[in-house]
Amino acid sequence: MTRITDVRLRRVLDSRGNATVEADVLTESGGFGRAAAPSGASTGEYEAIELPPSEAIAKARELAVPRLEGGVYAGNQRDVDAALHAADGTDDFGVIGANSAVAISMAAAKAGADVLGAPLFQHLGGAFRGGSFPTPLGNVVGGGEHAADATHIQEFLAAPVGAPSVADAVFANAAVHAEVADLLDERDVACGKGDEGAWAPSIDDAEAFEIVDEATSTVADEFGFEIGFGLDVAGAELYDADEDAYVYGDETRSTEEQVEYIAGLVDEYDLVYVEDPLDEDAYDAFAELTDRVGDRTLVCGDDLFVTNTERLAEGIDAGAGNSILVKPNQIGTLSDAFDAIELAVRHGYDPVVSHRSGETEDTTIAHLAVATDAPFIKTGAVGGERTAKLNELIRIADDAL
Ligand SMILES: O=C(O)[C@@H](CO)OP(=O)(O)O
Numbered sequence: 001m002t003r004i005t006d007v008r009l010r011r012v013l014d015s016r017g018n019a020t021v022e023a024d025v026l027t028e029s030g031g032f033g034r035a036a037a038p039s040g041a042s043t044g045e046y047e048a049i050e051l052p053p054s055e056a057i058a059k060a061r062e063l064a065v066p067r068l069e070g071g072v073y074a075g076n077q078r079d080v081d082a083a084l085h086a087a088d089g090t091d092d093f094g095v096i097g098a099n100s101a102v103a104i105s106m107a108a109a110k111a112g113a114d115v116l117g118a119p120l121f122q123h124l125g126g127a128f129r130g131g132s133f134p135t136p137l138g139n140v141v142g143g144g145e146h147a148a149d150a151t152h153i154q155e156f157l158a159a160p161v162g163a164p165s166v167a168d169a170v171f172a173n174a175a176v177h178a179e180v181a182d183l184l185d186e187r188d189v190a191c192g193k194g195d196e197g198a199w200a201p202s203i204d205d206a207e208a209f210e211i212v213d214e215a216t217s218t219v220a221d222e223f224g225f226e227i228g229f230g231l232d233v234a235g236a237e238l239y240d241a242d243e244d245a246y247v248y249g250d251e252t253r254s255t256e257e258q259v260e261y262i263a264g265l266v267d268e269y270d271l272v273y274v275e276d277p278l279d280e281d282a283y284d285a286f287a288e289l290t291d292r293v294g295d296r297t298l299v300c301g302d303d304l305f306v307t308n309t310e311r312l313a314e315g316i317d318a319g320a321g322n323s324i325l326v327k328p329n330q331i332g333t334l335s336d337a338f339d340a341i342e343l344a345v346r347h348g349y350d351p352v353v354s355h356r357s358g359e360t361e362d363t364t365i366a367h368l369a370v371a372t373d374a375p376f377i378k379t380g381a382v383g384g385e386r387t388a389k390l391n392e393l394i395r396i397a398d399d400a401l
């Protein structure tokens with residue numbers, strides 16, 4: 001029933017106005033799935049390869065589509081993803097592009113769910129999923145590679161850890177985003193938004209901490225539940241290998257000082273989450289920081305692990321981090337993303353399913369988070385391509401799919 005009859009690929013726009021790959025997968029019984037690849041700006045060095053969309057599409061049409069059409073069942077995700085790997089032949093999707101691969105992989109999953117008549121999260125996670133939901137981490141202030149002339153730290157993330165429901169959590173993050181705007185206005189700071197919809201003010205990181213701390217406390221009082229906050233430092237973007245230091249404008253910090261700085265922030269602001277506090281090769285420094293603060297906060301590897309089980313296994317051995325960011329397009333298929341999540345959970349690492357800074361209206365990651373019972377999802381706070389995922393979580397919780 002789920003035998004794939006057609007795979008169609010096209011270029012569509014992403015949220016930055018760049019082209020990206022969209023895939024349609026059709027099955028012999030009329031099942032249909034459509035998905036599009038997101039795209040990073042602060043991409044890790046070890047991510048699977050994103051090719052220019054036209055090239056990725058041409059190569060996938062030549063090498064992957066003939067393997068899938070007629071021979072592979074959309075309901076068998078492992079076979080779909082194995083066919084994508086076989087078509088590519090490299091370990092980083094350098095031939096057909098991880099953007100083609102992930103779009104096809106996700107579209108096939110949706111086609112499989114369509115034939116089964118099940119919501120995607122249930123097809124991926126089974127009958128017993130759908131009862132618990134991830135806490136959304138909402139980007140409310142940011143800079144780094146996502147906005148010029150703003151904070152050095154890439155993302156300040158509201159974390160409504162005490163929310164009684166996912167809908168309450170989603171609304172709380174939007175309220176923190178609005179409260180931050182009011183606080184910036186009070187301080188006469190004009191600003192626009194970064195790529196993920198977070199405010200991108202021209203203030204230093206210290207002032208951003210003050211503002212986000214105040215905004216989360218105010219909204220927590222208003223909503224009546226705990227709202228903490230966290231960071232994506234995007235340390236690899238700050239790290240200068242020649243200087244062997246983290247560069248914050250005129251200020252630099254050695255690796256030791258960076259560990260000290262982040263540990264200090266965790267204590268001062270009760271941070272619940274710290275992503276990529278260090279460079280993408282800094283396993284030892286990650287381990288040191290985890291040793292110091294890992295009992296009270298999540299130390300998450302994004303560019304460090306790139307959703308890759310080999311890199312995660314290295315991290316587990318080293319004691320680096322206690323959490324992994326999971327971005328299907330970093331590794332190219334849903335099966336690989338699942339493997340990373342399973343390995344993480346087996347070793348006590350919390351998976352955080354994540355969007356990219358360049359996104360589409362695709363909602364697959366909302367389903368992936370519910371399917372794997374991930375404790376957190378990072379998918380922005382406002383903006384259509386972000387609310388697409390947040391609203392999908394609300395619908396899943398409301399049994400409204
Ligand atoms: O660093 C990150 O975690 C992501 C998403 O927030 O950014 P990008 O997609 O630019 O890599």
Ligand SMILES: [Mg+2]
Nearest residue numbers: 232275276302
């Ligand atoms: Mg990151």
